[in-house]
Amino acid sequence: MSNIRKVAELAGVSVATVSRTLKSPDIVSPATRDKVLQAVETAGYRPNRMAVQFRSRRSHNLAVLVPTIANTFFARVIAGIQQAAREQGYGVLLCNTLGREEEEIQYAGMVAARQADGIIQLRAFNPFPEDAVDPGQALPMVNACEVLDDAPCPTVKIDNRAAARTLTEHLIALGHRRIAMIQGPRRSPLTRDRVAGYRDALEAAGIVPDNELLCPGDFTPKAGHEAVTTLLDRAVRPTAIFCESDEMAIGAISRLKQAGLSVPDDVSVAGFDDIAFARYSDPPLTTVAQPAEAFGRCAVAMLIDILEARGQGDSHVVLPFELVIRDSTAAPRA
Numbered sequence: 001m002s003n004i005r006k007v008a009e010l011a012g013v014s015v016a017t018v019s020r021t022l023k024s025p026d027i028v029s030p031a032t033r034d035k036v037l038q039a040v041e042t043a044g045y046r047p048n049r050m051a052v053q054f055r056s057r058r059s060h061n062l063a064v065l066v067p068t069i070a071n072t073f074f075a076r077v078i079a080g081i082q083q084a085a086r087e088q089g090y091g092v093l094l095c096n097t098l099g100r101e102e103e104e105i106q107y108a109g110m111v112a113a114r115q116a117d118g119i120i121q122l123r124a125f126n127p128f129p130e131d132a133v134d135p136g137q138a139l140p141m142v143n144a145c146e147v148l149d150d151a152p153c154p155t156v157k158i159d160n161r162a163a164a165r166t167l168t169e170h171l172i173a174l175g176h177r178r179i180a181m182i183q184g185p186r187r188s189p190l191t192r193d194r195v196a197g198y199r200d201a202l203e204a205a206g207i208v209p210d211n212e213l214l215c216p217g218d219f220t221p222k223a224g225h226e227a228v229t230t231l232l233d234r235a236v237r238p239t240a241i242f243c244e245s246d247e248m249a250i251g252a253i254s255r256l257k258q259a260g261l262s263v264p265d266d267v268s269v270a271g272f273d274d275i276a277f278a279r280y281s282d283p284p285l286t287t288v289a290q291p292a293e294a295f296g297r298c299a300v301a302m303l304i305d306i307l308e309a310r311g312q313g314d315s316h317v318v319l320p321f322e323l324v325i326r327d328s329t330a331a332p333r334a
Contacts, residue, residue, distance in 0.1 A: 003045070010039035024308075061091045062303060063107055063116035067099040067123045067146075071219065072247070072275045073292055074122060077145060080296025081120060088304055090117075101125060108132075111140055118303045120296075124148045124189050138306045144299040146190050154302040154315040156295055160190055163288045163321045164197030164242075167270055170286070170323060171240045172205045175331045176268065180213040180238035182227040182248050194244050194272070213238055217248050224251030232259055239267060239332040246271035246278045246287055253281065253328070264330035274324055283327035291319050 008015045013032060021028045021036040028036070039045075062085055066074050078094065085092050093116055095107040108127035110116040118140035121127065124147055133139055139153045147155040171179050181198050184191040195214070202209050215230055217223035224243055228251075231238055243249035249271030253263050263269050263283060271278060274289035298317055304310075 006043045007036065007039045007045045010042055011035045058117050058307075059091075059114055060089060061093050061116045062118055062120060062300065063093045063095055063110050064120045065095050065097050065104050065107055065122060065127065067097060069094065069096045072277065073245070073273045073290070074145075076275070076292035077122065077296045080293030081300055082296075083293075084297040084300035088300065090300070090304070097123070099123060101127070108141075117307050118142075120144060120299045120303060122146065126152060140303070140306055142299045142303045142306075144295050146188060149189065151316075154306070154317075156298045156302065156317040156319065158290055158319050158321045160193035161197040161200070163272070163323075164194035164244075165201045166197075166321075166323050167272070167286075167288050168198045168201035168242060169205075170325065171242065171268060171270065171329065172201060172207070174240075174268065174329060176240040177207055178210070178213065178236065178238045178240070179207075180215065180231050180241045182215045182217045182224055182241060182243045182252060184217060184219050184244040186216060191244065198242060217244065219245040219247060221247045221251030221254070224248030224253075225255045226251075228252045228255035228259075237267070240329065241267060241269050243269065243271050246273045246275045246285060249285055249287070249328075250277060250281055253283075253285075264328055265333065268329040268332070270329055274322075278324075279326065281328070286326045286329040287324050289322040289324050291321075294319055 004015055004018050008018045011018065013036065017032065018036055021033055025033050064078060064081055066078065068074065082092050097103045097107065104125055104127035108119055111118060119127070121141055121143050122145045126148060128139060128141065141153040142156065143151045143153055144156045147157045168179060179202070181195065183195060199209050212234060215227035217227055224247070228241070231241070241252055243252055249269050253269050256263055256267055261267055271285050271287040274287045278285040278287050298319070
């Protein structure tokens with residue numbers, strides 16, 4: 001291991017230039033930056049992270065508030081966050097909050113304690129007090145995936161209403177008229193927007209929405225399993241089920257098979273997220289693909305822009321979604 005003076009000597013620049021290059025490479029000329037980085041590699045130099053933190057009073061850690069790490073969709077978002085953070089020289093502190101506000105508020109306190117420089121919040125809740133920052137300063141937070149309507153910080157999401165409408169229109173185009181929906185958590189903006197998109201499609205097709213076909217859920221396989229039990233007790237069963245998550249769809253398919261029904265011959269099932277298991281379920285699942293890893297990468301870029309005072313740029317990003325049609329949906333039996 002070599003010191004910074006050795007790097008400066010190899011690069012033919014001052015120690016201050018080496019320090020500036022390592023801290024803010026974008027303000028150094030490309031030629032100088034290349035010389036310094038080559039010298040760093042040749043010398044095997046590694047900055048003393050603790051000394052850097054002490055001088056800058058920055059931790060170079062990003063805290064990520066995750067409602068549940070058991071959800072495979074969030075696992076993909078976290079993977080995107082970790083990759084982007086590592087590329088920018090930041091560490092990631094993973095906080096499994098279980099959606100509890102008191103825990104999220106406690107984790108947000110890590111910023112004041114300088115244990116983390118900023119927060120990526122994956123749930124629609126602001127854990128910072130109103131006086132967390134001085135007037136004119138940016139809140140050190142990015143809200144991704146499930147976002148607040150009036151978020152006081154940058155956000156990144158998809159158009160959930162449009163996505164739900166697109167999926168429902170696919171089921172209607174197949175000929176389905178009794179389309180059930182297994183919802184997410186009641187208070188979630190995702191649930192509100194996806195139900196709205198579902199209703200938009202039904203009403204545009206002249207189908208009167210039936211509240212008997214709306215079942216509560218929580219994005220877990222168990223919720224999908226239990227909701228299908230309820231739907232099977234209806235006097236007139238649905239011919240298609242739109243689940244607001246792939247995990248609920250997998251639970252729904254399991255319960256339909258237990259009841260001796262075939263998917264999609266008896267009941268079509270569609271999900272939302274396009275998790276890895278979706279293409280390997282039996283049958284492979286029709287779903288809405290969300291760019292999970294892109295959520296994570298985009299959130300990191302936006303947060304680092306705030307932390308390094310580069311401005312917030314486009315503070316409300318809407319990423320594209322894709323309807324992925326597989327074998328779990330088909331035309332209803334005559």
